[in-house]
Amino acid sequence: xxxxxxxxxxxxxxxxRQIEICNACRYCEGFCSVFxxxxxxxxxxxxDLTHLANLCHNCRGCHYACQYTPPHEFxxxxxxxxxxxxxxxxxxxxxxxxxxxxxxxRGVAMAGLLTVALALFFWLIAAFRPAGGEGFxxxxxxxxxxxxxxxxxxxxxxxxxxxxxxxxxxxxxxRVRLRHLAQAGRMAGRMRNLDGGHGDGCxxxxxxxxxxxxxxxxxxxxxxxxASFAATSSGTVLHYVFDWPAPYPIWAPPKLFGVPGGIAMVxxxxxxxxxxxxxxxxxxxxxxxxxxxxxxxxxxxxxxxGLALWLAxxxxxxxxxxxxxxxxxxxxxxxxPFSKMVHGxxxxxxxxxxxxxxxKG
Amino acid sequence: xxxxxxxxxxxxxxxxLCAAITAAKTGARVIILEGAPEPYRGGNSRHTxxxxxxxxxxxSPLTGTYEEEEYFxxxxxxxxxxxxxHLARLAIRTSEECLPWMQEHxxxxxxxxxxxxxxxxxxxxxxxxxxxxVNAYYNTAADLGIEIVYQAQVRHVHRDGQRIxxxxxxxxxxxxTRIEARAFVLASGGFQADIDWLARAxxxxxxxxxxxxxxxxxGVVLKDMLDQGADSVGDPTQCHAVAIDGRAPKYxxxxxxxxxxxxxxxxxxxxxxxxxxxxxxxxxxRYAIWGRLVAAQPDQVGYALxxxxxIDLFMPSVFPxxxxxxxxxxxxxxxxxxxxxxxxxxQFNSACRPGPFHPTELDGLAxxxxxxxxxxxxxxxxxxxxxxxxxxxxxTFTYLGLKVSDSAQVHSPEGPITNxxxxxxxxxxxxxxxxxxxxxxxxxxxxxxxxxxKEAAAHVA
Numbered sequence: 001x002x003x004x005x006x007x008x009x010x011x012x013x014x015x016x017r018q019i020e021i022c023n024a025c026r027y028c029e030g031f032c033s034v035f036x037x038x039x040x041x042x043x044x045x046x047x048d049l050t051h052l053a054n055l056c057h058n059c060r061g062c063h064y065a066c067q068y069t070p071p072h073e074f075x076x077x078x079x080x081x082x083x084x085x086x087x088x089x090x091x092x093x094x095x096x097x098x099x100x101x102x103x104x105x106r107g108v109a110m111a112g113l114l115t116v117a118l119a120l121f122f123w124l125i126a127a128f129r130p131a132g133g134e135g136f137x138x139x140x141x142x143x144x145x146x147x148x149x150x151x152x153x154x155x156x157x158x159x160x161x162x163x164x165x166x167x168x169x170x171x172x173x174x175r176v177r178l179r180h181l182a183q184a185g186r187m188a189g190r191m192r193n194l195d196g197g198h199g200d201g202c203x204x205x206x207x208x209x210x211x212x213x214x215x216x217x218x219x220x221x222x223x224x225x226x227a228s229f230a231a232t233s234s235g236t237v238l239h240y241v242f243d244w245p246a247p248y249p250i251w252a253p254p255k256l257f258g259v260p261g262g263i264a265m266v267x268x269x270x271x272x273x274x275x276x277x278x279x280x281x282x283x284x285x286x287x288x289x290x291x292x293x294x295x296x297x298x299x300x301x302x303x304x305x306g307l308a309l310w311l312a313x314x315x316x317x318x319x320x321x322x323x324x325x326x327x328x329x330x331x332x333x334x335x336x337p338f339s340k341m342v343h344g345x346x347x348x349x350x351x352x353x354x355x356x357x358x359x360k361g
Numbered sequence: 362x363x364x365x366x367x368x369x370x371x372x373x374x375x376x377x378l379c380a381a382i383t384a385a386k387t388g389a390r391v392i393i394l395e396g397a398p399e400p401y402r403g404g405n406s407r408h409t410x411x412x413x414x415x416x417x418x419x420x421s422p423l424t425g426t427y428e429e430e431e432y433f434x435x436x437x438x439x440x441x442x443x444x445x446x447h448l449a450r451l452a453i454r455t456s457e458e459c460l461p462w463m464q465e466h467x468x469x470x471x472x473x474x475x476x477x478x479x480x481x482x483x484x485x486x487x488x489x490x491x492x493x494x495v496n497a498y499y500n501t502a503a504d505l506g507i508e509i510v511y512q513a514q515v516r517h518v519h520r521d522g523q524r525i526x527x528x529x530x531x532x533x534x535x536x537x538t539r540i541e542a543r544a545f546v547l548a549s550g551g552f553q554a555d556i557d558w559l560a561r562a563x564x565x566x567x568x569x570x571x572x573x574x575x576x577x578x579x580g581v582v583l584k585d586m587l588d589q590g591a592d593s594v595g596d597p598t599q600c601h602a603v604a605i606d607g608r609a610p611k612y613x614x615x616x617x618x619x620x621x622x623x624x625x626x627x628x629x630x631x632x633x634x635x636x637x638x639x640x641x642x643x644x645x646x647r648y649a650i651w652g653r654l655v656a657a658q659p660d661q662v663g664y665a666l667x668x669x670x671x672i673d674l675f676m677p678s679v680f681p682x683x684x685x686x687x688x689x690x691x692x693x694x695x696x697x698x699x700x701x702x703x704x705x706x707x708q709f710n711s712a713c714r715p716g717p718f719h720p721t722e723l724d725g726l727a728x729x730x731x732x733x734x735x736x737x738x739x740x741x742x743x744x745x746x747x748x749x750x751x752x753x754x755x756x757t758f759t760y761l762g763l764k765v766s767d768s769a770q771v772h773s774p775e776g777p778i779t780n781x782x783x784x785x786x787x788x789x790x791x792x793x794x795x796x797x798x799x800x801x802x803x804x805x806x807x808x809x810x811x812x813x814x815k816e817a818a819a820h821v822a
Contacts, residue, residue, distance in 0.1 A: 027490030065489030
């Protein structure tokens with residue numbers, strides 16, 4: 001018996017080994033955006049693999065269709081190999097580095113940060129209760145909220161922008177045209193990369209059977225989140241431009257966007273959690289399973305506490321609910337560059353880059 | 362198992378699944394006995410890619426038309442007439458109605474592909490390949506209530522006169538049990554994975570062959586039926602082989618082990634000598650003969666040599682080429698005699714003449730004065746680095762099979778066996794007596810699988 005002393009391959013090396021086998025077969029061309037991108041290459045530089053990894057939406061269609069999955073000696077597991085490279089790319093490109101891996105991998109760390117945020121907001125509401133103000137602002141002054149949330153929102157976005165700039169360089173993205181953005185928007189808006197190419201959906205919660213459940217659940221969360229974001233943005237406009245501060249009636253844009261958005265997010269995140277519990281964890285990046293799950297729960301908590309706060313209007317529950325809601329929002333904002341939240345930015349950027357690369361051929 | 366099934370289907374690939382699904386849809390109680398464990402279910406179907414389909418007009422995903430006569434003509438070209446015309450035309454004509462049936466039962470096709478594939482008129486490509494097709498059929502089978510048993514090795518098909526009474530089946534290595542049914546469909550493939558059988562049929566050199574597909578097609582059921590006097594068809598000594606990368610796994614290497622470099626190479630044998638015109642025709646028309654060519658060389662091995670000018674002219678191989686800066690160095694790395702290879706290359710290079718080179722068409726750029734000419738794409742090997750691939754014969758399937766009627770029924774000299782049908786590779790030798798036509802194996806499996814399922818169901822109804 002001999003000892004196998006060969007060093008384990010890095011995530012990128014393992015992905016390269018697998019993609020080179022994959023690229024000699026090409027039976028899966030048609031499932032998603034990864035395969036047309038793959039077939040443009042004969043050799044794969046690290047940046048090419050980063051690009052493929054961020055195009056992959058983990059639909060798993062290629063895995064269940066593959067002739068070379070274990071126990072075959074080629075031992076392909078493309079969804080997992082690309083998930084590893086993808087997470088590694090987010091961690092590598094995130095700054096500050098010290099925080100990047102911690103929150104991607106560990107739900108516990110995320111819960112820890114949430115606890116700190118909770119304590120902060122309970123203290124703020126208790127200590128700085130304003131004398132006047134209406135609605136939420138009776139508990140925390142508008143200016144104090146802005147002073148806290150504006151930097152907590154803008155700073156993480158700025159960090160993400162820097163990461164995306166590095167990403168663009170790494171994958172060799174070209175000049176961005178409006179039509180590239182439009183194509184990426186169409187792909188993401190309908191989540192085409194989870195429709196299987198044939199329109200039957202993806203493989204996730206039920207082995208090799210196709211379904212649209214994950215695609216729909218994801219879109220509920222995504223559109224719900226965007227609607228909630230629109231609610232906040234419209235509130236800001238009303239406040240500053242039209243001098244109309246909260247609270248808003250049900251027919252005003254902040255509520256028209258916020259209420260359905262929040263409901264969609266609660267349903268979508270709950271559904272995603274249920275699906276993820278049924279899915280095979282070996283077809284993703286195992287080490288980030290906890291961090292991903294915590295992130296989905298956090299998103300759900302943001303939406304659920306927001307809705308609860310609205311329903312509790314005028315009751316004694318507003319003060320504690322406000323603290324909890326603001327704490328979840330704060331945690332979500334601060335973790336944008338270091339959690340699964342960043343996937344939206346990278347995936348969209350990858351789709352834009354791919355639109356450009358397709359034109360170059 | 363003491364229950365009596367209406368129909369027992371032996372095998373778990375495309376033909377078996379088509380038969381089982383067709384029968385179950387009539388209400389019959391069906392069991393599938395798949396010899397492989399679940400991850401390897403589907404026989405050689407899991408390595409397939411497309412379905413050759415007649416169509417009298419555009420039919421998604423196929424473009425244009427592909428009529429019976431053209432299809433039959435294509436088949437005659439590859440089989441050189443070794444086909445049963447009646448059965449062949451039945452397969453061709455029925456293929457057209459199979460395509461929508463496949464889609465109804467979960468098979469999905471690729472939209473007409475961009476780029477290099479020129480088969481979008483004649484062949485429908487499975488989205489995800491043959492394993493995706495197999496998965497779809499297993500899901501359909503499960504939904505229809507078909508019982509599916511993996512690792513179920515059928516050891517004996519018990520014949521009592523012109524009837525089959527039961528099967529003796531070993532399940533997951535347990536002692537054999539009897540499975541009784543009122544009708545039986547045999548769809549358990551050829552014998553190409555039984556190296557001993559190949560060696561007896563072909564000669565001891567067959568031990569150096571690689572098997573491109575499943576290790577589970579060992580022909581146990583085929584041999585059992587032939588031993589019991591079933592009518593046979595096809596040359597028992599022949600198998601279909603293509604030249605594949607010599608580093609491929611012994612079994613199950615599938616599509617990725619193919620090498621498309623021959624037309625742009627010179628190919629030498631173990632002794633460093635060329636042995637055939639590498640540029641005789643385009644690769645899609647010639648890849649199938651190179652398995653036999655290499656099989657006829659000493660040690661059943663060949664070596665394709667390429668220079669830097671040609672390395673990007675073909676699909677990437679799963680194994681990287683051996684690289685060297687000089688021909689003698691490359692020969693040494695490949696384990697060949699450097700002097701002999703260098704002499705062959707030098708002789709070849711000096712026989713090349715200038716002229717336009719067109720990699721995608723017959724360009725007539727031929728050598729002059731060589732005993733074995735290269736008649737197209739002949740360019741000197743003069744631009745380092747130089748690349749080498751080892752070639753070995755990769756067996757795809759065997760031709761020996763059960764002779765069936767146009768109702769897929771198995772016969773013996775005493776007449777038809779009343780409750781036994783066969784489909785797929787186990788009977789494909791009736792139609793493919795020689796050569797191969799891309800995507801036709803799946804056509805035979807689908808057409809005759811459905812016929813066998815329908816006939817068996819009618820028998821028990």
